[in-house]
Amino acid sequence: MPSPPRKTAKITAVGKYLPEKILTNFDLEKMMDTTDEWIRTRTGIIERHIVADGEATSHMATKAAEEVLRKRQIGADEIDCIIIATMTPDMIFPSTAALVQHQLGASKAWGFDLSAACSGFLFALDTGARMIQSGQYQKLLVVGADTMSSILDYTDRSTSILFGDGAGAVLLEPCEDGREGIIDSILRTDGIGSDSLYMEAGGSLHPASAETVANKQHYLRQDGRSVFKYAVKWMAEVSAELAARNGLKSKDIQLFIPHQANKRIIDASAERLGLSEDQVLSNIDRYANTTAATIPLGMADAIDQKRLKPGDNVLLAAFGAGFTWGAMYIRWGEVL
Numbered sequence: 001m002p003s004p005p006r007k008t009a010k011i012t013a014v015g016k017y018l019p020e021k022i023l024t025n026f027d028l029e030k031m032m033d034t035t036d037e038w039i040r041t042r043t044g045i046i047e048r049h050i051v052a053d054g055e056a057t058s059h060m061a062t063k064a065a066e067e068v069l070r071k072r073q074i075g076a077d078e079i080d081c082i083i084i085a086t087m088t089p090d091m092i093f094p095s096t097a098a099l100v101q102h103q104l105g106a107s108k109a110w111g112f113d114l115s116a117a118c119s120g121f122l123f124a125l126d127t128g129a130r131m132i133q134s135g136q137y138q139k140l141l142v143v144g145a146d147t148m149s150s151i152l153d154y155t156d157r158s159t160s161i162l163f164g165d166g167a168g169a170v171l172l173e174p175c176e177d178g179r180e181g182i183i184d185s186i187l188r189t190d191g192i193g194s195d196s197l198y199m200e201a202g203g204s205l206h207p208a209s210a211e212t213v214a215n216k217q218h219y220l221r222q223d224g225r226s227v228f229k230y231a232v233k234w235m236a237e238v239s240a241e242l243a244a245r246n247g248l249k250s251k252d253i254q255l256f257i258p259h260q261a262n263k264r265i266i267d268a269s270a271e272r273l274g275l276s277e278d279q280v281l282s283n284i285d286r287y288a289n290t291t292a293a294t295i296p297l298g299m300a301d302a303i304d305q306k307r308l309k310p311g312d313n314v315l316l317a318a319f320g321a322g323f324t325w326g327a328m329y330i331r332w333g334e335v336l
Ligand code: COA
Pocket: 033, 034, 035, 038, 039, 042, 043, 118, 157, 158, 161, 162, 222, 224, 225, 227, 228, 231, 261, 262, 289, 319, 320, 321
């Protein structure tokens, strides 16, 4: 007897939000010892969006989620669960998911935050997909949102130039015949990277104090070269492994949407997969690294630019603090 079709979770709508204010490389030239030319050639970044005073992760996440609801023409009360991937929550607690639930008016939803830095959206999408597959949930919001400007030291030229603020959201729904949606994924974590990219204070190990503030321990710190080395190796490796085990040759991949940390990391991963430029989504020039938001923002741009159609094979890949990394294979459907 043929085995019954495996239910999958499919993305049915994508929304995005970017704050109005733009910070260009030329603006940064006036703030620190850097140049537009250095930033452009070493990272591919030209400008990034930055929140307004009083604007935080939950506000951006809610706006991206509202666009999803608008496109899908459903009410917030139809949402079963909200997963927010972020490493810059409004507060350590309550969760940003609780704040977004309230701002959206998602009266029947529960939710939680997921912390996996730049791989957060991928981890959250995989988690959400499993929940849909369980049969218990019908409409689940997965949001990647980060206010990186809230943890950057704008006197440190080696880190502050790399990041921006933003949010992206997707709606997951069941696909009963499993013909489209999230097909496969490989996710990894290795704490070997915990001293390469981190924010030292504000948690239980180094609670906030006058001393931690004076020592600038509430800012993101990074060993850029080490992160670069691991990101190139592991993001490319996991993407290649996932493609191979699904029988995907380079010509079979219509779009690769990688985390946007550095154009050189994106290019190295694409090269390893044998992809040409038109098979790769890159928007790092306009948004910089928005951490958990890069992949849903990439999906939103790909839709706006009409670069995706039903049946396309889409590969996602991410790498971030932890270290955390992974790849996901999606068969694209009708996505609003
Ligand atoms: N403007 C001008 N010069 C800068 C600079 C800036 N914004 N930042 C660093 N430099 C200088 C350094 O001081 C160094 O000078 P020196 O040679 O006189 O000491 C020189 O540029 C080279 O620095 P280096 O760190 O070797 O540059 P790099 O080519 O490795 O690029 C990063 C630095 C941060 C762009 C790169 O390492 C990177 O992208 N790493 C990964 C970061 C990342 O992806 N993080 C998020 C993970 S998801």
